[in-house]
Amino acid sequence: MMSATRRHAKASSAPNAASVNPARRLSAGxxxxxxxxxxxxxxxxxxxxxxxxxxxxxIVAQEAQAHPGVPVEAFCSDExxxxxxxxxxxxxxxxxxxxxxxxxxxxxxxxxTAFVSxxxxxxxxxxHTGVSKPYFEKLLHAFAEEAGAxxxxxxxxxxxxxxxxxxxxxxxxxxxxxxxxxPYTPQLQPAETxxxxxxxxxxxxxxxxxxxxxxxxxxRCVSLEDRPTLKSRTGFTRWPKIANTS
Numbered sequence: 001m002m003s004a005t006r007r008h009a010k011a012s013s014a015p016n017a018a019s020v021n022p023a024r025r026l027s028a029g030x031x032x033x034x035x036x037x038x039x040x041x042x043x044x045x046x047x048x049x050x051x052x053x054x055x056x057x058x059i060v061a062q063e064a065q066a067h068p069g070v071p072v073e074a075f076c077s078d079e080x081x082x083x084x085x086x087x088x089x090x091x092x093x094x095x096x097x098x099x100x101x102x103x104x105x106x107x108x109x110x111x112x113t114a115f116v117s118x119x120x121x122x123x124x125x126x127x128h129t130g131v132s133k134p135y136f137e138k139l140l141h142a143f144a145e146e147a148g149a150x151x152x153x154x155x156x157x158x159x160x161x162x163x164x165x166x167x168x169x170x171x172x173x174x175x176x177x178x179x180x181x182x183p184y185t186p187q188l189q190p191a192e193t194x195x196x197x198x199x200x201x202x203x204x205x206x207x208x209x210x211x212x213x214x215x216x217x218x219x220r221c222v223s224l225e226d227r228p229t230l231k232s233r234t235g236f237t238r239w240p241k242i243a244n245t246s
Contacts, residue, residue, distance in 0.1 A: 056158060057240045059179055063154050064243035072243040075117050075147075076158040076234070078191035079131060080198060083109035084213065089203045101204035108210050112198055112217060115143045115157070118190045118234040119242055121227030127218050129210075133164040141173045150175020156240075160189065190234035197224060197233070 056074060063072045086103030093099040111131055116123040124143050128135065149155045155176045159165050161183050172178060181188050201220050207213045224230065 056156065056179060057238075059156050059177065060240040060243050063156060063177060067154050067244070069244060071153040071245055072156065073117055073119060073153055074156045074158065074240045075115050076189060076191045077113065077115045077143075078160065078189055078194075079162070080112045080114070080195045081109050082112065082199065082202070082213070082217070083107065084207055084210065086206070087199050087203050091204065099204075102206045103204075104206060110210060110213055110217065112195075112221065113139055114191050114194050115147070116191050116194065116230060116234050118231065118236060118239045121229070121231030121234070123194070123224065123230050125221035125224070127214060127221065131162075131164050133166070133170060136164045137171050140176065141171075144173035144176050148175075149173060158189070160186075190236050190239070193233040194224075194230070197229075 060072050060074055084104070084106035086101065086105065088101060088103075091099050109129075111128050113126045113128065114123055124146055126139055126142070128139075144150065144155070147153070147155060150173065153175070156179055157176055158179050158181055161180055165178075165180070167178065186192050198217065198220055201216050202213065207216070
């Protein structure tokens with residue numbers, strides 16, 4: 001049976017174990033002497049994450065109090081750029097062989113915007129060719145209409161601080177309240193976890209043109225309807241539950 005290993009397209013040589021400083025190798029674990037073991041410093045909790053969770057939960061509670069009897073649900077939204085530049089990932093290959101993937105670097109792009117509810121896994125997908133404030137405004141209104149914002153429920157929407165998301169001169173549809181996460185904190189955005197799933201059909205593949213890419217990604221977004229899968233990916237700890245559900 002042929003052995004296999006998981007390798008990247010570009011091989012990287014590991015350092016010779018004999019050339020590594022023994023003291024450095026031991027510093028991450030317990031000391032080689034019989035003295036007391038090295039103690040790691042206490043892990044600091046992400047202050048921005050705690051503030052975001054508190055703020056988001058507080059806003060959901062405020063909206064629930066202001067709209068008694070109407071469900072209030074926290075969604076999050078993010079954009080993902082992908083195009084004709086190949087998406088490369090590591091794959092399994094026989095030991096000693098470098099995996100090969102065909103690609104042609106071209107800088108033409110599509111964008112995917114997702115509005116997802118981590119509490120339920122419900123997701124609304126949009127594929128488009130650019131980003132701007134007028135277009136984001138249209139996306140917001142399309143999402144609000146499809147999700148029943150203001151009609152069936154109130155939506156608290158977590159987004160980042162991209163220029164086209166700014167509140168100035170932005171017509172926010174009724175039933176939607178925007179919440180901006182702290183700058184430079186993509187780890188606080190549950191929707192970021194969706195892009196690995198979206199990219200799967202084009203990984204290590206050559207795509208002829210944008211029309212072909214559009215068709216592939218559109219089919220992929222339609223197929224991602226498994227709510228338990230999306231919920232397990234985006235359901236961050238302590239994400240606010242739907243309010244006023246009784």
